[in-house]
Each structure stands twice: as structure tokens, then as C-alpha cells.
Amino acid sequence: MRHDHLITSKQLSRADxxxxxxxxxxxxxxxxxxxxxxxxSLLGLLFFEPSTRTKMSFExxxxxxxxxxxxxxxxxxxxxxxxxxxxxxxxVIEGYADALVLRHxxxxxxxxxxxxxxxxxxxxxxxxxxxxxQTMLDLYTIRENAGLxxxxxxxxxxxxxxxxxxxxxxxxxxxxxxQHFISPESLQLPREVIYDLHQAQDxxxxxxxxxxxxxxxxxxxxxxxxxxERFPDKDEYQKVAGEYQIDKRILEAARDDLTIMHPLxxxxxxxxxxxxxxHAAYFxxxxxxxxxxxxxxxxxxxKNGGGADE
Amino acid sequence: MRHDHLITSKQLSRADxxxxxxxxxxxxxxxxxxxxxxxxSLLGLLFFEPSTRTKMSFExxxxxxxxxxxxxxxxxxxxxxxxxxxxxxxxVIEGYADALVLRHxxxxxxxxxxxxxxxxxxxxxxxxxxxxxQTMLDLYTIRENAGLxxxxxxxxxxxxxxxxxxxxxxxxxxxxxxQHFISPESLQLPREVIYDLHQAQDxxxxxxxxxxxxxxxxxxxxxxxxxxERFPDKDEYQKVAGEYQIDKRILEAARDDLTIMHPLxxxxxxxxxxxxxxHAAYFxxxxxxxxxxxxxxxxxxxKNGGGADE
Amino acid sequence: MRHDHLITSKQLSRADxxxxxxxxxxxxxxxxxxxxxxxxSLLGLLFFEPSTRTKMSFExxxxxxxxxxxxxxxxxxxxxxxxxxxxxxxxVIEGYADALVLRHxxxxxxxxxxxxxxxxxxxxxxxxxxxxxQTMLDLYTIRENAGLxxxxxxxxxxxxxxxxxxxxxxxxxxxxxxQHFISPESLQLPREVIYDLHQAQDxxxxxxxxxxxxxxxxxxxxxxxxxxERFPDKDEYQKVAGEYQIDKRILEAARDDLTIMHPLxxxxxxxxxxxxxxHAAYFxxxxxxxxxxxxxxxxxxxKNGGGADE
Numbered sequence: 001m002r003h004d005h006l007i008t009s010k011q012l013s014r015a016d017x018x019x020x021x022x023x024x025x026x027x028x029x030x031x032x033x034x035x036x037x038x039x040x041s042l043l044g045l046l047f048f049e050p051s052t053r054t055k056m057s058f059e060x061x062x063x064x065x066x067x068x069x070x071x072x073x074x075x076x077x078x079x080x081x082x083x084x085x086x087x088x089x090x091x092v093i094e095g096y097a098d099a100l101v102l103r104h105x106x107x108x109x110x111x112x113x114x115x116x117x118x119x120x121x122x123x124x125x126x127x128x129x130x131x132x133x134q135t136m137l138d139l140y141t142i143r144e145n146a147g148l149x150x151x152x153x154x155x156x157x158x159x160x161x162x163x164x165x166x167x168x169x170x171x172x173x174x175x176x177x178x179q180h181f182i183s184p185e186s187l188q189l190p191r192e193v194i195y196d197l198h199q200a201q202d203x204x205x206x207x208x209x210x211x212x213x214x215x216x217x218x219x220x221x222x223x224x225x226x227x228x229e230r231f232p233d234k235d236e237y238q239k240v241a242g243e244y245q246i247d248k249r250i251l252e253a254a255r256d257d258l259t260i261m262h263p264l265x266x267x268x269x270x271x272x273x274x275x276x277x278x279h280a281a282y283f284x285x286x287x288x289x290x291x292x293x294x295x296x297x298x299x300x301x302x303k304n305g306g307g308a309d310e
Numbered sequence: 311m312r313h314d315h316l317i318t319s320k321q322l323s324r325a326d327x328x329x330x331x332x333x334x335x336x337x338x339x340x341x342x343x344x345x346x347x348x349x350x351s352l353l354g355l356l357f358f359e360p361s362t363r364t365k366m367s368f369e370x371x372x373x374x375x376x377x378x379x380x381x382x383x384x385x386x387x388x389x390x391x392x393x394x395x396x397x398x399x400x401x402v403i404e405g406y407a408d409a410l411v412l413r414h415x416x417x418x419x420x421x422x423x424x425x426x427x428x429x430x431x432x433x434x435x436x437x438x439x440x441x442x443x444q445t446m447l448d449l450y451t452i453r454e455n456a457g458l459x460x461x462x463x464x465x466x467x468x469x470x471x472x473x474x475x476x477x478x479x480x481x482x483x484x485x486x487x488x489q490h491f492i493s494p495e496s497l498q499l500p501r502e503v504i505y506d507l508h509q510a511q512d513x514x515x516x517x518x519x520x521x522x523x524x525x526x527x528x529x530x531x532x533x534x535x536x537x538x539e540r541f542p543d544k545d546e547y548q549k550v551a552g553e554y555q556i557d558k559r560i561l562e563a564a565r566d567d568l569t570i571m572h573p574l575x576x577x578x579x580x581x582x583x584x585x586x587x588x589h590a591a592y593f594x595x596x597x598x599x600x601x602x603x604x605x606x607x608x609x610x611x612x613k614n615g616g617g618a619d620e
Numbered sequence: 621m622r623h624d625h626l627i628t629s630k631q632l633s634r635a636d637x638x639x640x641x642x643x644x645x646x647x648x649x650x651x652x653x654x655x656x657x658x659x660x661s662l663l664g665l666l667f668f669e670p671s672t673r674t675k676m677s678f679e680x681x682x683x684x685x686x687x688x689x690x691x692x693x694x695x696x697x698x699x700x701x702x703x704x705x706x707x708x709x710x711x712v713i714e715g716y717a718d719a720l721v722l723r724h725x726x727x728x729x730x731x732x733x734x735x736x737x738x739x740x741x742x743x744x745x746x747x748x749x750x751x752x753x754q755t756m757l758d759l760y761t762i763r764e765n766a767g768l769x770x771x772x773x774x775x776x777x778x779x780x781x782x783x784x785x786x787x788x789x790x791x792x793x794x795x796x797x798x799q800h801f802i803s804p805e806s807l808q809l810p811r812e813v814i815y816d817l818h819q820a821q822d823x824x825x826x827x828x829x830x831x832x833x834x835x836x837x838x839x840x841x842x843x844x845x846x847x848x849e850r851f852p853d854k855d856e857y858q859k860v861a862g863e864y865q866i867d868k869r870i871l872e873a874a875r876d877d878l879t880i881m882h883p884l885x886x887x888x889x890x891x892x893x894x895x896x897x898x899h900a901a902y903f904x905x906x907x908x909x910x911x912x913x914x915x916x917x918x919x920x921x922x923k924n925g926g927g928a929d930e
Binding site for chain 3: 040042044068070071072073076082083084087088089091092093095096097
Binding site for chain 2: 290
């Protein structure tokens with residue numbers, strides 16, 4: 001990577017992305033080879049918002065590299081309650097750690113914080129902003145299951161909110177992909193994201209209100225959660241959500257090698273009966289967070305002198 | 311052990327139990343010998359209910375074996391709040407860890423969860439269900455202090471609720487023990503537990519309303535907490551609880567080598583003046599959680615390829 | 621140190637303090653030399669009150685020595701909620717760890733708890749009582765920046781509450797220092813602290829209501845936060861607090877080599893424009909918590925047989 005911090009996947013070129021995914025694949029194939037690679041290094045965890053899988057996955061990644069973590073804990077138990085600024089908090093905690101992971105509810109928080117610290121900082125989600133390590137594990141999962149070139153992908157559900165979708169869509173423009181966005185009209189991709197995608201490549205982007213027509217052509221279907229709180233009443237929610245749920249009957253029209261992904265947690269978007277099929281890649285996707293974050297941490301720590309032999 | 315998961319002490323034969331206790335004793339006698347034994351292994355902690363000593367004791371055990379933990383944190387900060395099922399949560403987290411420890415408020419949760427994962431899962435308490443690692447440390451403490459055969463044990467306090475007592479009582483039927491249950495009538499052992507004990511052996515089981523008659527014959531007195539919320543009013547609680555409290559005066563009728571145990575935390579059940587006597591084994595009992603859980607983790611991880619030389 | 625527990629900086633002689641600071645400097649200069657020194661040792665963290673930097677700093681220190689921690693977690697998730705006494709809690713947890721760190725809202729808690737345990741216990745703050753490891757890192761920072769002898773120090777802000785100031789002021793009486801206390805009348809040092817300081821040395825202690833007169837003579841200015849809740853209304857608070865804020869204009873009267881310290885978190889006491897000046901030592905001060913706590917842990921653990929070569 002050309003930068004010392006990882007703030008957005010937009011900062012990564014196709015070559016950068018491929019280097020990260022290659023390193024993740026290498027690590028995944030032989031974890032023992034890196035089991036002590038960053039022994040003695042500490043990763044500072046600053047989660048200003050709750051998170052299970054992102055936080056555990058970073059912690060696991062760091063420990064699988066032989067390192068350890070120091071965790072700020074919840075905001076309720078921290079100095080933030082006493083009115084401390086984010087800039088002060090990160091400047092204190094960088095004294096404890098060799099790299100920092102930051103999740104924060106405010107868009108732009110990671111970029112701002114990174115300007116105050118000398119150790120590498122990884123953005124683990126900044127409000128409606130970016131979540132680049134999620135994008136990397138999504139890309140890794142797509143590459144493992146369907147390849148990243150000559151790919152036809154459907155992204156379905158709540159496309160309006162959710163940095164995960166925006167970030168993934170943008171990153172895919174580095175590759176030869178056809179992107180289909182499937183959602184109710186009220187949850188379409190924001191126009192500025194569409195504009196952004198068109199800027200980035202010869203537009204291979206289409207929008208749909210139903211899955212039906214496009215399903216047979218898909219290599220990958222990426223499903224996201226439609227949240228009840230986006231709708232004025234419960235009936236309206238249930239009517240809409242019901243139209244974007246995947247079960248075995250719907251999959252009859254899909255290709256045999258369709259890969260189904262979901263950033264999890266899911267509620268009703270994918271029926272449990274899909275879990276045992278060859279289509280289901282969402283648990284594998286969650287697990288891929290570990291080798292992908294190991295690769296990212298390894299690249300950043302090694303560059304900053306934390307690695308054993310570089 | 312014949313199984314890959316530890317869900318209930320009922321799944322363990324006398325030989326299984328003795329193998330676990332022997333391994334715990336071996337570890338306790340020479341902790342240095344296992345200090346690196348599971349280096350690089352990670353234990354996933356999933357505590358859906360608060361716990362201090364069980365959680366810390368598992369964490370200590372794993373770290374004393376050279377391993378480390380990844381902790382889901384409190385339910386409030388997890389995806390559970392977003393409506394994720396337990397089955398999904400454990401399937402995600404098994405991707406991070408080499409074994410899982412689960413505490414959950416619902417009876418049967420550990421059994422159900424274990425059916426979704428490939429790594430060993432240890433039940434750390436499932437509602438009114440089971441808590442097998444507590445039982446193992448209780449048995450270990452009894453064996454160290456009084457031996458498990460030709461044993462006369464009194465179990466006193468709230469016998470109606472509390473998996474600890476039911477699980478211990480059942481496990482003791484594997485050995486030549488006489489069990490005396492001492493409680494107010496309203497907090498007696500449930501009839502189905504009594505029935506279950508009678509099924510398991512030539513019944514050596516008696517119930518009492520007061521300690522007085524049986525105290526002189528006891529090798530071990532296992533005291534549990536009587537909780538105020540079990541009673542309609544505070545006066546009634548205080549009257550009943552007062553009759554099941556242990557102090558030096560009461561112990562005048564006890565054997566010199568009586569061992570007093572308690573799963574802790576205690577409130578008023580055992581007077582502090584007992585702490586410094588030879589009878590008190592409850593802090594030792596809490597500390598025994600470490601070698602016993604080290605033994606259990608070692609047995610399960612070694613079986614699953616995590617051990618250095620097996 | 622002459623004691624197995626660290627409860628107050630008052631228990632430390634000038635020679636003790638210098639030994640700790642020397643060890644911290646030695647560690648700071650060559651962290652790699654101690655990176656495995658306490659491998660296999662566990663530090664028990666018992667924080668009955670929230671804390672970010674003290675807790676993370678202890679955790680970092682222990683891990684930088686090759687050791688690890690076991691954390692009781694928040695009081696809400698612990699047995700304390702079930703009515704367990706502090707004496708019982710520490711007696712259980714000492715079975716898990718090789719040393720304990722305790723923060724508790726009640727003054728005297730650390731002293732009391734230390735009487736129940738055999739492993740070393742470090743006081744990380746007991747209400748309005750003591751916080752000796754904070755004092756040691758303050759002294760370390762002063763020594764590194766200005767030296768501890770022939771020192772003129774100003775301590776400013778809320779001097780009435782806050783163990784940090786009282787503890788530091790007392791510790792400084794071991795050295796040849798002139799102490800100036802600057803605060804509004806309502807937040808002056810308690811008379812008993814003044815009395816105590818006078819007892820400890822030939823009084824080199826003065827009180828001031830404004831910084832102006834004394835600023836030019838200071839080697840070190842130690843600023844503390846004036847908390848809004850100490851004042852009857854917001855206007856009164858803002859008026860008073862405004863008089864004790866440091867910015868570049870005020871510093872025109874200061875010596876070029878003035879060192880500014882603050883225990884953090886700060887709110888408005890020190891303007892951000894100071895951060896990039898040579899005066900600012902408060903982030904360095906926070907970071908010094910690591911080598912100083914490493915030194916303290918090393919001294920206590922080595923004495924108790926936890927060290928590799930002593």
C-alpha cells in the first residue's frame with residue numbers, strides 16, 4: 001500500500017487490492033508460517049460503536065499473527081464521557097500500541113484521527129463513510145468463489161444506507177464486473193453513488209426493482225438486511241422485506257454455481273434452508289475476515305518496522 | 311471423553327471423570343509443564359449472561375496453557391441485539407477460535423449450539439440446565455479434601471433452583487457416596503431430580519429440614535445461597551435464611567475434618583469467622599476452577615489436533 | 621520497595637522512588653530486553669470504576685513484559701451485583717493471577733483488600749485516597765523534562781478534589797522543590813494537605829489565586845481540570861474556568877523551557893495551539909505510564925518469584 005493508514009478502499013489501486021488478497025490467500029494456506037510473525041506487537045482497539053464480528057475478527061487476526069490487543073472498552077467506561085476529543089484519545093492510545101483500529105459513528109472520523117497519530121490506523125467503519133476491511137473480505141470471498149473478472153454480481157436489499165454496499169460497489173469498478181442493484185425504489189442506491197460508479201469506469205451498472213429477471217445471469221448475489229426502522233409502519237416493512245427474501249424456491253431459477261453472500265447478521269433475508277446448500281458463502285465470508293485482516297495488519301506493521309524479516 | 315463437546319456432566323462416565331480429575335491434579339502439580347502447550351490456540355468466549363468467576367477462570371486456564379481468548383463481550387454490544395440467532399452467532403465465531411465456551415440463559419442452548427459447530431464447545435451454564443465444569447471443580451475439591459468414595463456429604467440451602475446442586479448430586483452417583491439434602495421445605499430438591507438420583511444408583515439419598523441431626527456424620531458440607539427473591543417478603547426470607555447459616559458455634563457439633571464448600575459468591579450463609587479455619591475450602595474450590603478447566607481444555611483441544619504432542 | 625503491595629506513594633522513600641524511576645528509564649531505553657521477562661505471568665485487573673488510560677496503560681505494561689491480563693470486567697457484569705464483599709472478590713481472583721491491580725470508588729479499599737491476598741496488589745486509585753502509579757509517572761515526566769531537584773513547579777486548577785494533585789505534592793517533598801499552588805479560593809488545597817506538606821519538609825509551599833506573578837519562575841506547570849459540577853451554576857463555572865486556561869498569549873511570560881503537564885483528559889484547560897509547542901509534555905506524560913508501570917510490575921513480580929533471573 002502506498003499509505004500508512006487504511007481509511008477507505010478508494011485509496012487502493014487494483015494492484016494494491018490484488019496484493020492484499022494474494023497475501024491473505026498465502027496466509028490462509030499456511031497460518032503456521034505467520035503464527036509468531038508479530039509477536040510483541042500490540043493493536044489498539046478503539047470502538048466508539050458496538051461491534052461483534054469486526055472487533056473479534058481484528059482481535060483474532062492480531063493474535064493469529066502472534067500479537068496481542070489493548071482495548072479501549074465501551075464509550076461508557078472511557079474518558080470520552082469526560083468530554084475528551086477524539087484527537088486527544090487517539091494521541092494517548094497511540095502511546096500504548098503499534099497500530100490502531102478505529103470504529104466511530106461519525107463519517108470522516110478515521111481520516112481526521114489518522115492525522116494525529118504516527119502509528120498506522122485502520123478504519124473499521126466511520127458512520128455512513130467507509131469500511132475498507134469489510135470490502136477487502138468481500139472481494140476476497142468473491143475472488144475465491146467466482147473470480148473478480150468477467151463477473152456478474154447482483155447486490156440486493158437496502159442499497160440506500162449502508163457503507164458496506166457503497167464501498168464494495170466502488171471497489172468492484174477496479175475489475176471487469178457487471179453490477180446489478182436490486183431494491184425497492186425507496187431504498188435505491190443514492191444518486192451520487194451511481195454517479196461515482198459511472199465516473200469510475202465504463203458503466204456496467206443496472207438497477208432493478210425485482211430479482212426475477214436478472215437472477216439467472218448472476219455469478220454472485222450479495223444480500224443485505226432491510227431494516228424495519230427505515231419504514232413508516234410495520235405492515236409496509238413486511239410487505240417490502242418479503243419481496244427480497246431468498247429461499248430454495250426462488251433459487252430454482254439461479255445458476256447451479258451461484259454464490260450467495262451476506263455481511264451478517266441476517267434476520268429473515270435468507271432462509272435457513274439455504275445454509276446447507278453449495279450456494280451459501282456467508283459464513284465463509286465472515287471467516288475470511290481473519291486472513292484478510294491478518295494480511296492488512298501484516299502489511300501495515302511490517303512497513304512500520306514491526307515485522308520480523310522486512 | 312467420548313464426545314467432542316462438553317454439555318453436561320451426565321455424558322461423563324466414572325472413568326471419564328477420573329481421567330479429568332487426574333489430569334487436573336497432574337497440571338496443578340506442575341503448571342510449568344503445560345505453560346506453552348496450547349500456544350497459538352484461541353478460545354472463543356460467548357457469555358450471554360454476566361459471569362465473573364466462570365469467565366475469568368476459563369480465561370485464566372486458557373492463558374496458563376499458553377493460549378489466548380477472543381471474547382464476544384456483553385450481549386448489549388453484540389449482533390444479538392440486531393436479531394441474530396444463536397445458531398448464526400456460533401457459526402460466525404467458530405471461524406475465529408479453536409474451541410468455544412458458551413453461557414446462555416436458556417436451558418438447552420449449549421446442546422443446540424454444539425450441533426452447528428465443528429470446534430469443541432464447552433457449556434458454561436445454560437439456564438436451569440447444566441454447568442459441567444463447575445461440577446468437575448466441585449468433585450476435584452471434594453476428592454482433594456475428603457475423597458470421593460465412602461463419602462458422606464451434606465448439600466444445604468436452595469436446592470430447588472440452581473443447576474450447580476443438581477449437576478453435582480447427579481455426578482456423585484458415580485461414586486460410593488451418601489448424600490444428605492438440607493433445606494426448608496419450600497426449597498427442596500425438585501421431585502424429578504430425586505427420582506433421577508434414585509434411578510442412577512442404590513439410593514443413598516436423604517432429605518432433612520435442619521442440619522443439626524446430620525452434621526456430626528458429614529465429611530463435606532456444601533452450602534449454597536438462599537436468594538431473597540425466592541420469598542414473598544423480606545421477613546420470611548430472613549427467618550428462613552437465618553436457619554441455614556454456618557458459624558463457629560454451629561460447627562462445635564461437626565467433625566474436626568469437616569470440609570465446607572460453597573460455589574460463591576456468598577452473602578451471609580457462611581460467617582467470615584469460618585474463613586480462617588481448617589474447615590473452609592471455598593476459596594480453594596474457586597481456585598480449583600483453573601487446573602480443572604485447564605485439564606478440560608487440554609483434553610478437548612488435544613483431541614482436536616491443538617495439542618503439541620498428541 | 622520494602623513492601624509487597626503498592627498502596628500509596630507515601631510508603632516510598634526517596635531511594636525507593638529513584639529506584640523505580642531508574643528502572644523505568646532503563647526499560648524505556650531498551651524495551652526489547654524485557655519483552656519476554658514475565659512471559660506466563662497474569663495480572664488481574666479489578667476496576668470497580670471506569671478508567672481508560674490507567675487500565676489500558678497497565679494492560680499494555682503487562683503485555684510489553686511478555687505477560688497477560690485477566691479482567692474482572694465492569695461491576696455490572698460481576699458477582700459484586702450479587703452482594704459479594706470486596707474481600708471475597710479479591711480472594712477469589714488472586715487464585716487466577718500473579719498480581720492484582722485494583723481501582724475502587726471507596727477510599728481505603730486498596731489497603732483493606734491487600735490484607736486479604738498473598739499476591740502483590742497495586743492501588744490504581746481508591747476514591748479520594750491515593751493513586752501512586754499516576755504519581756510515579758508524573759515524577760518520571762518531571763525528572764525527564766526538568767529534573768527533580770532545584771525544581772520550581774506550579775500546580776494549577778482544582779486542587780481541592782483530586783487525589784492526583786495531593787499525591788504528587790506529597791511525593792515532591794522528597795526532593796528539593798518549590799511548590800506553588802494556583803487555584804480559585806473555592807478550590808484551594810485542603811488545609812490538611814497543606815499541613816501534611818509542611819510536616820514533611822521545610823515548607824517550600826506557596827498558594828496563589830492567579831498564575832500571572834509566578835509563571836515566569838516556573839520550570840513545570842501542572843494543569844488539572846476544573847469540573848463544572850463543582851460550581852453552583854454554569855456562568856460561575858465559565859468565569860472561573862476561563863481564568864485558569866493556558867494559551868499561547870499567556871505563555872509569552874513563561875520561560876522558554878517551561879514544561880506543561882496535565883493528567884488528562886483535558887477539556888478546555890489547555891488550548892490545542894499549545895500541543896505542537898516544545899512546552900507540551902502531557903501526551904508524553906500519558907505515554908510514560910507504560911514504562912513506569914512496567915518498572916513497578918517488574919519490581920513486584922520479580923520480588924515474588926515471577927521474574928526470569930532474580
